[in-house]
Structure formats: structure tokens, C-alpha cells
Amino acid sequence: MRARDIMTKEVTSVRADLSVELAIALMLEKRISGLPVLDPDCAVVGIVSEGDLLARPELGTARPKPGWVQYLISPGRLAEAYARERGRRVGDVMTREVVTASPETPLDEIVDLMTRRRIKRVPIVEGGRLVGLVTRADLLRSLRRALQEAREAPPRDDAAIRTDVETAFVDAGVIPLELIEISVVDGEVGLRGSLTDERQRAAIRAAAESVSGVRAVHDRLTWVDPMSGLVLLSTQEADPRGGTRAV
Structure with a gap:
């Protein structure tokens, strides 16, 4: 513009x-x-x-x-x-x-x-x-x-959404695509896999949510602290004791 x-x-x-x-x-x-x-x-x-x-x-x-x-x-x-x-x-x-x-x-x-x-x-x-x-x-x-138009965009094919999510991850340049499994069902994106840095989680979510047709993002990613061995879950999977567990 x-x-x-x-x-x-x-x-x-x-x-x-x-x-x-x-x-x-x-x-x-x-x-x-x-x-x-x-x-x-x-x-x-x-x-x-x-x-x-x-x-x-x-x-x-x-x-x-x-x-x-x-x-x-x-x-x-x-x-x-x-x-x-x-x-x-x-x-x-x-x-x-x-x-x-x-x-x-x-x-x-x-x-x-x-x-x-x-x-x-x-x-x-x-x-x-x-x-x-x-x-x-x-x-x-x-x-x-622009945000309102994206939210009100008509439904898109799940396969096309998945392709665009992968492209968004690559374009971001900070997301380990090879460690993430992406699924899309009825416009809802599911993410499983591992993070190399907990700070990548917000970038991954932002990249996925920016794709036209995405209705929701379900974060099932985990991050293992290499020093302590603690596993940090997403808030969607975290347990009531704080979202971490030892491995």
C-alpha cells in the first residue's frame, strides 16, 4: 500500500x-x-x-x-x-x-x-x-x-493452508521446520514436535496465525532444557503444577 x-x-x-x-x-x-x-x-x-x-x-x-x-x-x-x-x-x-x-x-x-x-x-x-x-x-x-479482513476470509482447502503454513515458517527464518509436524483439519492447525529454544514458540504461533484461512492454532510443541532436562510444554498442554516435568 x-x-x-x-x-x-x-x-x-x-x-x-x-x-x-x-x-x-x-x-x-x-x-x-x-x-x-x-x-x-x-x-x-x-x-x-x-x-x-x-x-x-x-x-x-x-x-x-x-x-x-x-x-x-x-x-x-x-x-x-x-x-x-x-x-x-x-x-x-x-x-x-x-x-x-x-x-x-x-x-x-x-x-x-x-x-x-x-x-x-x-x-x-x-x-x-x-x-x-x-x-x-x-x-x-x-x-x-487488514486483521479484520483476514479473520473474515472465506474457508480454504486444508492442503493449501498447510502449504502456506510451511512457507510462512521458512520465510520467518527462525523456525526449525524439520522438527515440527503440521496438520490441518477444517482450518485448524495442529503443531507437534520439538523446539530448540522456547522463544521460538511465539514466532511459530504468529507465523501460523498469519496464514489466510487459519481458524485456530493448537500448540503441542515441547522444549527440553539441555541443562536441566526439564520439558516445557505449551500452555495448551501444561499441567496444573506449572507446565514442566523432568525427563
């Missing part, structure tokens, strides 16, 4: 000369955490977010400045920092270095931008104008739809 497939098209935005008070009121009213800042031509010139408004003298949260800072930082940067903490206009407090993307940007690149830049939203720009916004909430809504 691409940005255009999930982006919010009706974006609430503000101008740089809007008061900080009104920008806060707008965020609270719309239940959003940030606002793109546009110039008269609808080009993005900044973003004002909750994070830009946390360090404020009105809250007693402004960052104290050691006296020696003035000798290391230029007067211009000090003035800019002062305005960011005390400004009454959006243009004073907004983040000016804005990361944008195009409507054709793949979602994996959008997520990579969010992760690397530690941002929650990416303005989508086309022809120099704002046309949408991709937020973390947009990604979650898309993920929810």
Missing part, C-alpha cells in the same frame, strides 16, 4: 500567525496531537504539535539555561530557543524542519521515516501543496482493517 491509500485527506491545518491558545483549543476540540502549518499557497512551512508546547514557563516546565550556554551558542540560536518556549504565535513555536512524502510513497517508507525521525505524522505533499496527512492512527486503522 501507499500513502494515498490510507492518508487523511481532510486535514485540519493552521497559519503561522494563529495564536498558540487557539491552536491548542483546536487540537483539543479535534482530538489531534499536531497541526500542519501552511502558507497562503497551502505549502507546508511547519508543524505544531503537543511536543512543541510542553516546555513552557506558564507550566513551570521551561528548561533552565546554565550561564555558560551563552558562550557556546550564538545569540541568534538563544533568541530562537527563547521564542520557542515563550512565543504566543504558532510561527514562534512550530517545528520548521518538516519531513514530507508524496501520495505514491510506500507505507514501509512512511513507517521508516516515523521511526528514524521519531515523529507521529507525515504531511503528504503533491505539487507543492498539502493533500493529506499520514499519522500513526491512520496506520493503526489500516492494520485493523
Whole structure:
């Protein structure tokens, strides 16, 4: 999928000369955490977010400045920092270095931008104008739809499901397929065999559950601790005393 497939098209935005008070009121009213800042031509010139408004003298949260800072930082940067903490206009407090993307940007690149830049939203720009916004909430809504569609998928042939489960295990790269016996009956996957590491259990279950048509996964896998000889069962087979037994 691409940005255009999930982006919010009706974006609430503000101008740089809007008061900080009104920008806060707008965020609270719309239940959003940030606002793109546009110039008269609808080009993005900044973003004002909750994070830009946390360090404020009105809250007693402004960052104290050691006296020696003035000798290391230029007067211009000090003035800019002062305005960011005390400004009454959006243009004073907004983040000016804005990361944008195009409507054709793949979602994996959008997520990579969010992760690397530690941002929650990416303005989508086309022809120099704002046309949408991709937020973390947009990604979650898309993920929810995908999970719902997978859950509501029509029944599939058991043999096809088994083949896809094997493929999913191989693609995962961390699952000992040669140690696992897979059976599928009416879309329910049964797993028997051994694990080389107990941490593989969650990966195996996740891989099986990700296959279209799987209705349930029955874990009958065991893991033997090479040091103690304890056998760790799945929670579906564990006994009331804690799910382990000596061998």
C-alpha cells in the first residue's frame, strides 16, 4: 500500500500567525496531537504539535539555561530557543524542519521515516501543496482493517493452508521446520514436535496465525532444557503444577 491509500485527506491545518491558545483549543476540540502549518499557497512551512508546547514557563516546565550556554551558542540560536518556549504565535513555536512524502510513497517508507525521525505524522505533499496527512492512527486503522479482513476470509482447502503454513515458517527464518509436524483439519492447525529454544514458540504461533484461512492454532510443541532436562510444554498442554516435568 501507499500513502494515498490510507492518508487523511481532510486535514485540519493552521497559519503561522494563529495564536498558540487557539491552536491548542483546536487540537483539543479535534482530538489531534499536531497541526500542519501552511502558507497562503497551502505549502507546508511547519508543524505544531503537543511536543512543541510542553516546555513552557506558564507550566513551570521551561528548561533552565546554565550561564555558560551563552558562550557556546550564538545569540541568534538563544533568541530562537527563547521564542520557542515563550512565543504566543504558532510561527514562534512550530517545528520548521518538516519531513514530507508524496501520495505514491510506500507505507514501509512512511513507517521508516516515523521511526528514524521519531515523529507521529507525515504531511503528504503533491505539487507543492498539502493533500493529506499520514499519522500513526491512520496506520493503526489500516492494520485493523487488514486483521479484520483476514479473520473474515472465506474457508480454504486444508492442503493449501498447510502449504502456506510451511512457507510462512521458512520465510520467518527462525523456525526449525524439520522438527515440527503440521496438520490441518477444517482450518485448524495442529503443531507437534520439538523446539530448540522456547522463544521460538511465539514466532511459530504468529507465523501460523498469519496464514489466510487459519481458524485456530493448537500448540503441542515441547522444549527440553539441555541443562536441566526439564520439558516445557505449551500452555495448551501444561499441567496444573506449572507446565514442566523432568525427563
